[in-house]
Amino acid sequence: MSDNGKVNTGHNIEDKELIRNARKPEGELGHQILDRMNQSHESMAQWGVSHFKVCPDSKILDIGCGGGRNIERFAAQISENGRVVGIDYSDVSVEKSIDLNRKAVDDGIVNVLQGSVSEMPFYDETFDIATCFETVYFWPDFINDLKEVNRVLKKDGFIFICNEAVYREGQMDKYDDLVELLDMKIYSEDVLKESLESAGFKDFKSYIDDENDWICVIAHKA
Ligand SMILES: C[S@@+](CC[C@H](N)C(=O)[O-])C[C@H]1O[C@@H](n2cnc3c(N)ncnc32)[C@H](O)[C@@H]1O
Numbered sequence: 576m577s578d579n580g581k582v583n584t585g586h587n588i589e590d591k592e593l594i595r596n597a598r599k600p601e602g603e604l605g606h607q608i609l610d611r612m613n614q615s616h617e618s619m620a621q622w623g624v625s626h627f628k629v630c631p632d633s634k635i636l637d638i639g640c641g642g643g644r645n646i647e648r649f650a651a652q653i654s655e656n657g658r659v660v661g662i663d664y665s666d667v668s669v670e671k672s673i674d675l676n677r678k679a680v681d682d683g684i685v686n687v688l689q690g691s692v693s694e695m696p697f698y699d700e701t702f703d704i705a706t707c708f709e710t711v712y713f714w715p716d717f718i719n720d721l722k723e724v725n726r727v728l729k730k731d732g733f734i735f736i737c738n739e740a741v742y743r744e745g746q747m748d749k750y751d752d753l754v755e756l757l758d759m760k761i762y763s764e765d766v767l768k769e770s771l772e773s774a775g776f777k778d779f780k781s782y783i784d785d786e787n788d789w790i791c792v793i794a795h796k797a
Contacts, residue, residue, distance in 0.1 A: 580748075580749055581748070581749045581750070581751060581752050581753075582740075582749050582750055582752065582753045591756060592604055593607060593608055593611075594608070594753075594756060594757070595756055595757065596608040597612065597709075597757060598713050598757050598758065598759070599664065599665045599713075600641070600665045600667040600668050600671075601665065601667055602667070605665065605667035605668075606667060606671065609641055609642035609667065609668060609671045610642060610671075612641055612642055612644075612709070613641070613642040613643070613644040613675070616641075616644070616708060616709055616739070617644065619708075619709075619737065619739050619787070619789050620644070620645055620648070620708055620737065622784060622789060622791070623708070623735070623737035623789070623791040624645075624648065624735075626735075626780075626782055626791055626793060627704070627733070627735060627793055629649060629652040629653065629657075629704070630653075630657070630703075631652075631653055631654035631656065631657055632653070632654060632656040632657045633649075633652075633653055633657050633703045633704055634657065634658045634660075634701065634702045634703050634704075634729075635649045635653070635657070635658070635659045635660070635702065635703065635704045635705075635706065636659075636660050636661075636662065636697070636701075636702040636704070636705045636706070636727065637649065637659065637660070637661045637662070637705075637706045637707075637708070638662055638663075638692050638695075638705060638706065638707045638710060638724065639662075639663055639668075639692065639707060639708070639709070639710025639711075639713070640661030640662065640663045640668060640669075640672045640687065641663065641668050641671070641672070641708070641709070641710075642668065642671045642672065642675060643661060643668075643671055643672025643673070643674075643675040643676050643687070644675065645706060645708055646659050646661045646672055646675070646676050646679075646685055646687070647675055647676055647679075649706075650676060650679040650684050650685050653684065655682075655684065657684070658684065658685075658686070659679070659684065659685045659686075660685070660686045660687070660688065660697075660702070661676075661685070661686070661687040661688070662687070662688050662689075662690050662692070662695060663687075663689065663690075664689065664690060664691045664692075665689075666689055669687050669688065669689045672687045673687050691715075692710075692714055692720045692723060692724065693714070693715060693716060693719065693720050693723060694723065695723060695724075695727055697727045698727070699726055699727065700727070700728065700729045700730065700732075701727050701728075701729070702727055702728055702729060702732055703728075703729055703731075703732045703733075704732060704733060704734075704735060705724045705727065705728055705732070705733075705734045705735070706734075706735045706737070707724075707734065707735065707736045707737070708737045709737065709738060709739060711736055711738065711760075711762065712738070712740075712757070712759035712760050712761060712762075713757070713758075713759060717760070717762075717770055718770050718773050718774050719774075721734070721770055721771060721773075721774030721775075721776070722774045722775060724774075725774050725775045725776060725796055728796045729796070730796060731795065731796070732795070732796050733793050733794060733795045733796065734771070734776060734793070734794055734796075735791065735792070735793050736767065736790075736791065736792050737789070737790075737791040738761075738762070738789070738790050738791070739787065739788065739789050740753075740761045740788055740790075741761065741762070741763065741764065741783060741788055741789070741790040742761045742762055742763035742766065743763070744763075747761065764781050764783065764790060764792070767779075767781070767790075767792050768781070768792070768794075771792070771794040772794075775796065775797050776794035776795060776796060776797060777794065777795055777796075777797040778793075778794060778795045779792060779793075779794045780792065780793045780794070781793075
């Protein structure tokens, strides 16, 4: 948080250009922001993943995989019968995720592809779990994109969304600069629930860390 009570978007134009890359990392600043996010999102990600279980043979899709830290985490939890696939529309994110997970990629446990959540190159009912850390803010067509995630999940599969910002009526001023800089949408718990249900999910569960404003939700394919 900066002195004016707003979320810090940087004090000068160079910082702003760096942070702008969180939406779609590109070039050298893209590399830098991905290194930073692999570290700065770690506590939230650890909190988030404590709410579900990965099995040794889980097939996991990490959407908007960024620098690949969550791919690395899941790859360490599966056997040779499991798989982790990362997808991101940024070529820099794909490159970073592959670099970080080089051995698992070479071993055939991990695969990382460039592509948009709106149209993913996977067969129907491929994955047990689809994870979305800090990425849904940027999806262009939220409900249809969730339908696309639903399509690639197996019948008993689930989606996991984890965000470090949650919409609360009357308390959003602190995000104004960030929302403008990144052209992002910060969702409330209710909107996440309604959107997931419209997209064909059921059994919605949410967890909120009030101290940090973190939210994570899980919903199963209906
Ligand atoms: C803020 S970063 C989060 C990266 C990583 N998940 C993490 O938690 O550190 C958002 C990532 O989502 C990706 N992304 C945003 N919109 C996307 C879309 N429509 N399809 C695929 N990837 C997207 C961006 O390229 C970026 O790598």
